[in-house]
Amino acid sequence: MSDSREPVNEDRHRQLIESFQDRETREGYAEGFLHTWIASQLATVRQQRGLTQKALAKTIGTKQPGVARMERDDYGKWNLASLARSAAALDCRLKVSIETYGSLVNEILEFTSPEYLQRPDFAHDPVFFPKYSRWKGLDAPGPAGYMRRQMEEWINQGAPIEQLELWLQGRQLPPAGDEVPPSHWLIRGLEGCPPEENQLVVTRVQELLFKLRRRGDELTMPDLELLEFVRARPVPEEYQPLLIEVHDQLRPAWGSRWHASRPDVQRLLLALADNQMATAACRRIWRECITSAEEELEVSVDFGLYGYAAMPSRPNAVEVISEGLEACFERFRGKQRDYYQFTAARLKAMYQLIGDEQFSRYLSQTAVELNVREPNMVAIQHSAEPTAWASTVVPYKDTFYEEAEMVRRLAAVA
């Protein structure tokens, strides 16, 4: 999935490069950045250590107002000796260095929250303590490093499930904008986790899935975050049985409310698709998605295809998918719609399956007329002849290249 932050950063990077061409501008910016850095890092690391301004003042031989002044963005009169004393009192060192403006651009782009300024004390410095060095990137700046340190501490305490539940509820996470989902922070936090400690996380996730299965009712926001986490860090042999049980519990309980177009159903199906082994139970679920006669058939087929394509092996894929696509077209004709929309995701799933010789033959025997209608959509025009799936491709825009290329390759097979 593409990170929506990337274009913003690219744009900002370009703006900084442009504005720094002017000497006065870059000097003004750099001076302001230095002041912000000194004042806010002093405050951030002091708070990280749990020290009051008064306590720090006592350690470095000054009064509380002296520390308060040093933590002001507009102070501008810091001296090396007092900064070095402050760094030492915080169990860190002071670094003064002459740097390029190029490095400033990177620092600006990375500095997105106060946690970026945090630094571990000597006792938590992974360079000196093997206990911590098992975790990679524990000293990373910014929210990711902060989250890793929190999770490392959590695992050291036996990974209490209550804390995991709090995180999934979006509590006690880095303050980096409400739109960042909790699962994102858990995934980032565990990026440096050594495999032997990850097993404890898997066990806690299994316990939460088990609780979810027993509850068997609505999926709440923390449940959806749990499923997103399970999808991003798959352990099929551990998660698949529980996910199937959750599915089998919810589907009959929800009855007519079960729709593949619902975000909660989608989250469950995607978690299962990325955590499956070649079992009959999974095949049954994807077959149901592909061939079921639900109202939201197109979405259902999408997820069925995605799930099928993600299976380690796909026996009877041709029959199941042929059956599903025929069912699609039957329903489509019944509704008298002008064209049947094929999303990029569905095409991708089909393309992955094209490796199957029989399936390729099936596609080539049918006739398709592919026509790109909109930049983000491929429309397969309805043909009166069910055997007429055409093979003409009209790339619409550069942004559509990837999808168009998939279609082109499909057509080449046909």
Next chain:
Amino acid sequence: MRDGMVIWDYQTADRNLILEWAKDIRLGKRDRGLLDQKLDALAALQFDMASHTHLVAGPLNNSPDKHIYKLRVNASVMIRIMLCRGPLPGESACTLLVGATERDGRLEPANAPAVAGDRRKEVLNDGRRFRRAHERFTRACERGQASSTD
């Protein structure tokens, strides 16, 4: 995903009044660079830390609206931009409302906090109409200068 706060500029009749103010007081290039940096810092540090380091001060007592703060930037002139958190519910953002400078402890314009209060209410009533994404001063002022010399 986007880290940090989103910064908005107050606008009316499709005119960005914050940028117009910056052009009016003829900020030098160095000051524009400094001002851009302070707004980047505000977005990154978020309100609590920015308030702790006195980058923003407030809420101001001399405004009838008790949600007005000022951004403090000591450039060649004492820049004081009136702003508020949000103000729309649930957003991690702040909105620049009125540009001002300070000399001998007095704001110019003197009624900047009161005007900011009025503008905040307008944004609250219709955020789409009365604000737009913040535009960097270095870019906007250079563009303004280029167009005026054309």
